[in-house]
Structure formats: C-alpha cells, structure tokens
Amino acid sequence: MLFFGLLMIITGCYCLIRTYHMLKIIIGIEIGMKAVTMFLVLAGYVNGHMGLAQAYVITVIVLEVVITLVAAGVTIGLYKKYGDMDIRNLTKLKG
Amino acid sequence: MEVIIYVSLVFLLIFCVMAVMSHSILKSAVYLALASVMLGVIMYVLGAHWAAVFEISVCSGLVTVIFISAISLSKIKHDEIQKLYEHKKRSAYLPAVLIIGGVLIAAAAMAADFTLPEAAAAISEEFRETLWNTRQADILGQIIAILAGGMAVVVLFQNDEVKK
Numbered sequence: 001m002l003f004f005g006l007l008m009i010i011t012g013c014y015c016l017i018r019t020y021h022m023l024k025i026i027i028g029i030e031i032g033m034k035a036v037t038m039f040l041v042l043a044g045y046v047n048g049h050m051g052l053a054q055a056y057v058i059t060v061i062v063l064e065v066v067i068t069l070v071a072a073g074v075t076i077g078l079y080k081k082y083g084d085m086d087i088r089n090l091t092k093l094k095g
Numbered sequence: 096m097e098v099i100i101y102v103s104l105v106f107l108l109i110f111c112v113m114a115v116m117s118h119s120i121l122k123s124a125v126y127l128a129l130a131s132v133m134l135g136v137i138m139y140v141l142g143a144h145w146a147a148v149f150e151i152s153v154c155s156g157l158v159t160v161i162f163i164s165a166i167s168l169s170k171i172k173h174d175e176i177q178k179l180y181e182h183k184k185r186s187a188y189l190p191a192v193l194i195i196g197g198v199l200i201a202a203a204a205m206a207a208d209f210t211l212p213e214a215a216a217a218i219s220e221e222f223r224e225t226l227w228n229t230r231q232a233d234i235l236g237q238i239i240a241i242l243a244g245g246m247a248v249v250v251l252f253q254n255d256e257v258k259k
Contacts, residue, residue, distance in 0.1 A: 019185060047215055
C-alpha cells in the first residue's frame with residue numbers, strides 16, 4: 001500500500017507540474033490527497049487506532065472538498081475573465 | 096481479504112493515471128470518482144467503515160458534481176482544448192515516470208531492508224467518541240473551513256449581473 005501510495009503521489013505531482021489546465025491541476029491535488037488519506041488509514045490499521053485515523057480522514061475529506069470548491073470558483077473566475085482555464089493567464093493578474 | 100486490497104490498489108492507480116492522461120476533462124473527473132470508489136473499498140476492507148462511507152459519498156459524489164458543474168460552465172470545444180493545453184504531448188511521459196519512480200522506490204526499500212510492521216491488535220475505540228470527545232479542535236477547524244469555503248463560493252460563483 002505504501003508503494004502504491006508513493007506512486008499516486010508521483011502521479012499527482014506529475015499532473016501538477018506538466019499541465020496547464022486549471023481543472024487538471026485540481027485533479028492532481030485530489031490524487032495526492034487520496035494518497036495521504038490512504039496513508040492515514042494504513043497508519044491506523046498498523047497501530048490499531050482506527051477510530052483516531054478515521055477522525056483524521058474525515059477532516060482531510062472535508063478540507064479536500066473545500067479546496068476543490070474554492071479552486072473551482074477560481075477556475076470559473078479565470079474562465080470568465082480570459083475565456084479559457086489556462087493557468088498561464090494567472091501571471092497576467094495585477095494587484 | 097488481501098486479494099481485494101491488492102486488486103483495488105491496482106485499479107486505484109490505473110484510474111489515477113487515466114485521470115491524468117485522459118484528454119477529456121469530463122472523463123478525468125469520472126476516472127477520479129472511480130478512484131475514490133476503489134479507495135473507499137480499501138478503507139472498508141481495512142476496517143475504516145465510516146471513512147469509507149464518507150470517501151464514497153463525498154469524494155466520489157460531491158467532488159464529481161463540483162467538477163462537472165465547473166466543466167459545464169465553460170464552452171471550449173474539444174479540439175481547442177487540445178491546441179490550448181497540449182494534453183497528449185504533455186502527459187505522454189507519465190507511464191515512464193511511474194516505472195522509473197516504482198523501480199527507485201523498490202530499490203530504496205530493498206536497500207534499507209524495509210518491511211511494513213505487522214498490524215497491531217485493534218484497540219477498541221469508538222469512532223464517534225474519538226471524534227466528539229478527543230478531536231474537538233478538528234471539528235471546530237472543519238466548521239471554519241466549511242464556512243470559509245461557502246463564503247468563497249458565494250463570492251466567486253456570483254454572476255456579473257449581480258455585481259453590477
């Protein structure tokens with residue numbers, strides 16, 4: 001599970017580095033956070049503290065949704081301003 | 096039990112890779128939802144039942160709805176997306192990167208003689224008691240994050256007409 005989780009983090013980082021599309025970047029963040037969630041469950045399973053691990057996992061899931069919501073809002077704002085979802089447009093912003 | 100975990104892990108990684116490599120953002124969102132389902136299965140088999148339910152309902156359901164609503168608000172054609180973001184060219188090296196990364200991780204684990212410790216006997220702690228009695232700060236943080244997210248959505252998703 002550790003091996004697969006690390007590969008998932010590599011996949012998420014690759015997506016963050018190589019793509020220009022804002023929604024794909026959110027997908028990359030989501031993949032990385034899924035790996036972290038899996039590590040938390042694995043840690044709870046190994047230690048025997050599954051209740052504590054589940055409390056952490058639910059916190060991570062809530063934060064994941066909030067991050068996705070805010071990032072989707074920023075993406076829509078970017079689309080309304082420039083007509084596409086290219087992150088290279090973010091460098092044109094002022095203020 | 097182990098067979099289910101390993102099969103789910105393989106499918107989880109495949110769906111994550113397909114979410115990154117897919118040329119269509121809609122397909123990527125669907126693959127991400129399928130990856131969430133696989134993660135939910137792994138959680139359920141390991142004994143994290145509540146977390147599995149949250150993962151499948153929230154990450155596989157709500158997040159996908161957010162993605163699809165964001166996609167439906169944009170009106171870019173598929174061909175234009177290819178020209179703009181060069182998905183095909185830029186995501187082509189992912190399998191090679193994963194193979195190299197996998198070999199390096201396996202080599203590092205073998206060099207360090209790393210093995211995952213045996214699972215300890217499950218301590219009988221009720222999830223609800225842990226969440227409500229021990230992790231109260233987490234709940235406060237979650238409420239603040241949800242309120243902040245709600246306010247951000249109201250500000251960012253509001254129409255230009257409303258602004259005027």
